[in-house]
Amino acid sequence: MASSTRRGGTYRAALTHPGFRWLTLGSTVSELGDLLYVVALAAVVFDRTASAAWVTGAVVVRMLPLVILPPLAGALAERVDRRRLLLAANAVMALLAAGMAVATAAGSPVLVVILLATAVNAASTVVGPAVAGLVPTVVPERDLAAANAVTGSLSAMAVVVGPAAGAVLLLLGSPATAFALNAATFVVAFVCLLALRSHAPATGTTAAPAASSSPTPDEEVQASEAPEAMSTTGVARLLLTDSTLAVAVSSVIAACFTFGATSVLFVVVSLELLGTGTAGAGYLLAAAGAGGLVGAPLASRIAAGTAVGRAVVACVALSALCLLLLAVAPGIVVGCALALLLGGAYLITEVLMVTLLQRHLPTGLLGRASGLIDSAAFASILLGSLLSGVVVELAGVRWALVVVAVLPLLAAVAATPTAAALDRASRARVEALAPRTRILAGVDALTGASPAALERLAEAAAEERVAAGAVVVREGDAAVDVFVVVEGALAVSTTATTPGEPDVPELGPQSCFGEIGLLHARPRTATVTALVPCTLLRLPGNLLLEVVRGDDALETAVGLLATTRLRRTHPTGPLKTRVG
Template sequence: MAGDRASYRDALRQRDYRLLITAFLIDSVGGWAYNVVLIVYVFDRTGSPTWISVFLAASWVPKMLLAPYAGLLADRHERTRIMLASALSALAVMGAIAALVYVDAPLLLILLLAIALAVCVTPYNPAAQALLIDAVGEKDLPAANALFLTVESLVIVIGPAIGGLLLLTGEPVTAMALNALTFLVTALIVIRIQTRSRGGALEEASESRVRQLTAGLRALRSEPVATVLVLYCLLCTAAAATTSVLYVQLSQQFGTGTEGYSYLLAGFALGGVASASVTNRLAAGRLAAPVLAGMLLLSLPFIVTIWVEGPILGTLLQVLAGAGMVIVDVLAITALQRQMPRAVMSRVFALLDAGVYAASIVGSFVTAALLGATDVRTTLLVLGLGFSALSIAGIRPLVLADRRSVNAVAALQPRIALLQQLDLFAVLPRTALEELARSLAEVQAEPGEVLIREGADADALWILLTGQVEVLSQGESRHPQQLPSLGPGSYFGEIGLLRGVPRTATVRTTEPSTLYRVAAEPFLEAVQGGRASSSLLAIANTRLARSHPRLSTESMPAA
């Protein structure tokens, strides 16, 4: 647990991450309070689960249809501007909804504005999730995601609780006004975010719009394990969406009235909070067992609830279900953030969002249809057995992926051990070392072969396994000078990569040598994600002082 707290602190040290999570907290509390009050408001006016599904669909369908375009928008423009425009437009629409609810306007008018609200908020999430990766390093991603989902779970406790209190006032318009206020506060927070993040859509201007829109899908298809995890995330979402319809019925079964809806939501959310520390550790391990366990934790309470009549036990079962959902979500989101190219990250998350909304629509309407055709207990049985069976049936790809991962890591172990011995990578997490080990290209060099030429562009780091190299530099004096030779276990080429300057020396083999070549991109991703070790910066500065003293006196930029 101490390690988890430390990793959370590391993520929270990033100012913009704190702003992102604060904006998320404030906006989500208002959103959940609004959703709870709206669902009960619609049910009280109609008495129909189908009307609840219609209003839920009014929120989800526009997001599903527009998510790919929202992702492209967030990859084309600066992401904080997209988030700000989304929050301000949502503020205006939410104010109009509050006015309609205040006068008990026809539900159709409220429905139309609910659709407009969904359109306004759709671009926010893909932009924020892609911005998160630039606000924290790769090392802190699992903790950052787990903390986000922990806050989300807390929100599902706090938001519905506030919604429940607002229901006691008998004035649903209060929740609508509160939600409008949270959009305003969110906009004010987004203005303070300093990280600037943009995807690669502008560089793809020569491509057709269809290819730009489908870039996220192509990237996702190139990573089969991430694809399977996303499918489990969607199955998990469908299961969770059933509760939006079921909880109103279950609150009647438990004798708590429609206000009991918020109690069940709170129990579901508490499970997510309780599982947060576990999910942070699971993100670095095998996938199949935790994913299946999470799905079964989410699915089996449906079946057990058939025989439950009291609200306390019913709420405790929802605690288990909420824990299962968060486990699956953290694994899927972390896998996406680690494996997807940053240039298309917003479109990947937009694709996930579209799938989430589609799964939510299917889950809610299937539940409403089952409730209309049967009773609550039969519906619970069908849903519990169905989600459990699908979870077990689809686990084989993840089992195979775990086996491949174990074998691949075992094969990489000698390379990982070598990297761990280098002070160059002293602070890198295990996941970053594994990615770096995969990128190593072995090179056999003959005596006299020039590996680096002074003045050339910096394109790679070199690690010397066997042999010896000499280092020559004209430096600022323009007089050739011999610098200390390097032997096995040495590395060179880091100065140009870290400084973003041309090569400062020529490196040439003096005997047959074996080396690893690390291309610039994986090297920089590794040291930028984990932050460069102090020894790496010190050694780079010492080497630079020998040939370019003036450059060495300049501060070394954080890697």
């Protein structure tokens, strides 16, 4: 089977998924346009006002929606179709960017251009939560970290290419041209999204099982634990109280604080310490972007291990230490080397945080969680840039580097014990789940599933012992869960079979059953009865669908098994698969 031979977790593996390719292409082109127009906006504001204060004010005003709106945008991304939301957002941003081009060319007041830019940022706040929720639906578990690393690499490339392209456009054309080109990137993103095929409903939850006259206990439990039932406050509390998520979120906020400070300190360091003028700031920024390109492949490898907690904390400490060492850098070469390390550490922190978020939260919570984190991250970036600017004015650039670096270093030191405990717990968890994951790995329908996916299923599985003669599932009941046989033998019977047809084979160890009703959106199609005392693993149906969804090979394997069995027991019945 293809899924068993293809090596997952690589860039190439992540890019084999068409939905991810379209999503990434659209996002990257749009991000390039954003970075390109930021340079043009600063040029317009300074040209019209000749005031650095106006430029600073424009940056602050433009960032306010990024601090305030993401929690609301995240909630919206969970309540509407994410693909349609991205289409609408890119259409609105294209119109607003075109308006900036027209306003600039017509000589409109600079405040109009700033407000239009602020509106573009407001519309963009839905992009992060929507994309965060879409990625797990178009990429299987085994390629999730690699997909996030691909996204991070392309973002790092955009950081290098975008501002440079903006500067070239200003030399060859005008700010209005840059704004028009930004509008065009949103149109390209819109077209890419039209080609995107998502495997998930808007809310990130699966369709409901086939209805029966009254809900089963399994259905009642699932309804009570539905992700959409949790409030935004509850999601925020979860991010703060869950140890794994808290370490990841606090680390990325600390890293964003350092990143925000670089927007001011790179310029001042280049002017006052390295003597390379404003061009040196561009070199440092480009080096940081290149560091992201180098760090992204490492991030996917780290995410596959059991030392993610300490790796995240170490990257926060490394980025802060690089900023601190800029105070004594002897020249631009060393300065760029430090910026390279800083950019790589920042990118690894971000990729690991996003991957942990996607692995630990149901897709129904990803929108709000991503929105809350985006809000805190942008606030941290803004705080880092403002604090560094104030300290530079009061005490000079070297003290600014010290102050800005010490804060995330202290945060990293404080988080180290928790991160180490999480890594120990992660190793213990893997070892404890090993017997179950070995059983699940031997199930034909799960061939090719990643270790992380198998561990999720193993952790959620409930072990059940049934006596000989007990009915495990009954034909006509609502299909909620899937079962895997650990020990014993079970018989399959159905009212649809006719005399003379071959019997349905018995189910033995490492066989699964119950998937037909789940995948084909119908009640149970057969009755399964224990022939001898049996030990079973009950797998939550919604979780199984979430694991299968987006992995074409795994989806094919599970779907083929279900279809083959359904044709055997119901040769004339309609087939309606709902994995996708």
